[in-house]
Amino acid sequence: MKITMIGTGYVGLVTGTCFAELGHDVTCVDVVEDKIALLNEGNIPIYEPRLENLVQKGIEEGRLHFTCDTKSAVECADVVFIAVGTPTSRRGDGYADLTYVYAAAHDVAKYITGYTVIVNKSTVPVGTAIQVVRIVAENCNADIEDFDVVSNPEFLREGAAIEDFMRPDRIVIGADNERAFNVMHKVYKPLYLRDAPIVEMSPETAELTKYAANALLATKISFINEMAQLCEQVGADVSSLAKAVGMDGRIGPKFLHPGPGYGGSCFPKDTLALLSTAQEYGVALRIVSATAEANNSQKARMIKKIKDAVSGDVSGKTFAILGLTFKPDTDDVRESAALTIVPALVEKGAIVRAHDPKGIEEAKKELPDDVQYALNAYDAAEGADCIVLVTEWSQYRALNLERLKEQMMSNPVFVDLRNVYEKFEMEEVGFTYVGNGRP
Numbered sequence: 292m293k294i295t296m297i298g299t300g301y302v303g304l305v306t307g308t309c310f311a312e313l314g315h316d317v318t319c320v321d322v323v324e325d326k327i328a329l330l331n332e333g334n335i336p337i338y339e340p341r342l343e344n345l346v347q348k349g350i351e352e353g354r355l356h357f358t359c360d361t362k363s364a365v366e367c368a369d370v371v372f373i374a375v376g377t378p379t380s381r382r383g384d385g386y387a388d389l390t391y392v393y394a395a396a397h398d399v400a401k402y403i404t405g406y407t408v409i410v411n412k413s414t415v416p417v418g419t420a421i422q423v424v425r426i427v428a429e430n431c432n433a434d435i436e437d438f439d440v441v442s443n444p445e446f447l448r449e450g451a452a453i454e455d456f457m458r459p460d461r462i463v464i465g466a467d468n469e470r471a472f473n474v475m476h477k478v479y480k481p482l483y484l485r486d487a488p489i490v491e492m493s494p495e496t497a498e499l500t501k502y503a504a505n506a507l508l509a510t511k512i513s514f515i516n517e518m519a520q521l522c523e524q525v526g527a528d529v530s531s532l533a534k535a536v537g538m539d540g541r542i543g544p545k546f547l548h549p550g551p552g553y554g555g556s557c558f559p560k561d562t563l564a565l566l567s568t569a570q571e572y573g574v575a576l577r578i579v580s581a582t583a584e585a586n587n588s589q590k591a592r593m594i595k596k597i598k599d600a601v602s603g604d605v606s607g608k609t610f611a612i613l614g615l616t617f618k619p620d621t622d623d624v625r626e627s628a629a630l631t632i633v634p635a636l637v638e639k640g641a642i643v644r645a646h647d648p649k650g651i652e653e654a655k656k657e658l659p660d661d662v663q664y665a666l667n668a669y670d671a672a673e674g675a676d677c678i679v680l681v682t683e684w685s686q687y688r689a690l691n692l693e694r695l696k697e698q699m700m701s702n703p704v705f706v707d708l709r710n711v712y713e714k715f716e717m718e719e720v721g722f723t724y725v726g727n728g729r730p
């Protein structure tokens with residue numbers, strides 16, 4: 292099939308490339324010319340494991356194309372996916388900003404010829420599919436029977452996006468007629484043959500399903516973060532607690548790891564957008580509201596934890612920050628905890644030496660100018676009073692603790708926001724160790 296992706300970001304690039312890998316003929320469109328030029332040379336503008344090889348393969352085998360020309364990409368497509376960003380609106384009301392989705396729908400409408408399925412892959416609030424139908428109908432030359440709008444939310448995780456696409460837990464398709472469902476079944480047939488379950492529903496249910504899934508995952512994180520706080524007060528250990536709680540088959544072990552508060556391009560904005568929708572319809576989502584509130588408190592609590600670890604005053608002290616991305620194996624720093632922690636330390640007069648395996652370039656755009664960037668964890672620790680492990684990259688999981696300590700000032704402190712290390716091993720080397728949710 293001929294597939295066009297409008298938007299070649301984390302989602303559009305991964306799904307477009309994977310559809311090409313499955314045998315479809317895919318064109319990825321973006322408005323950013325530099326990004327398309329880079330991709331046409333076989334280089335990728337983001338970090339995602341295994342992606343670059345698949346992009347190069349797709350180009351070489353002639354099934355994957357990149358362009359800024361929406362017209363040529365849409366004219367010949369059977370299916371057009373809209374995979375543009377839906378950030379939180381700048382109005383401050385929590386709603387998703389649908390400007391890019393609607394602009395993409397306008398673009399697509401102008402160029403469709405013959406029956407085309409237009410698929411909302413972006414995370415969008417309930418009712419967006421209907422708005423896209425209206426926009427396309429008002430702006431296209433074709434008849435209303437010549438297109439269908441489908442909701443097909445994306446559930447991939449950055450860092451494991453290829454695996455998630457190729458072996459999804461489920462594929463959600465929201466449509467209102469058989470013809471559209473049939474086209475979507477053809478699109479996903481190669482995965483269906485591998486037993487990926489397809490769940491059919493209305494567009495409205497599909498739109499809401501994505502938000503419900505993200506809100507529940509965010510709730511699990513906020514729940515365990517609050518348990519971590521209580522553990523610290525009563526002298527309990529959240530790691531053992533989470534392990535035992537997660538062994539209950541009804542609960543499951545995933546998303547029960549305490550951390551500095553969830554970030555990334557999805558959970559923070561999607562919980563807010565869900566709350567805005569609920570408010571609009573007069574429904575109180577108290578649990579989601581508490582989840583978002585608990586997450587903000589968690590980030591603030593981490594800053595206090597770091598300050599307390601160095602006796603309350605960070606001024607003039609040097610901090611090695613390990614990890615700037617919101618999670619390992621991505622270069623994405625959107626809403627990452629480091630973007631809250633680092634400015635708070637700098638503002639109080641701290642010197643910050645930061646390292647991240649992939650996120651430094653993106654972080655530089657967001658962090659104060661006086662932050663220093665290190666070549667590796669040991670370089671970051673040079674002359675530092677305190678190390679703060681913010682993101683659990685595998686590079687930070689087996690650090691040479693003796694070597695780290697040698698680089699640092701006397702009486703070094705290690706604040707481990709991800710509980711990667713054990714207190715006894717740190718103390719053996721001579722660190723003062725502060726974990727997250729541990730006695």
Ligand code: NAD
Nearest residue numbers: 298299300301302321322374375376377395413414445449
């Ligand atoms: P992104 O910001 O990385 O990419 C969006 C891309 O769309 C950008 O490259 C932008 O230049 C391009 N674009 C905007 N308007 C365009 C237009 N009119 N024509 C062509 N290109 C255009 O965003 P993302 O992280 O890929 O997220 C996309 C959507 O998928 C969002 O709704 C997000 O919530 C959802 N989502 C993201 C993830 C994730 O892990 N990143 C996972 C699931 C769902």
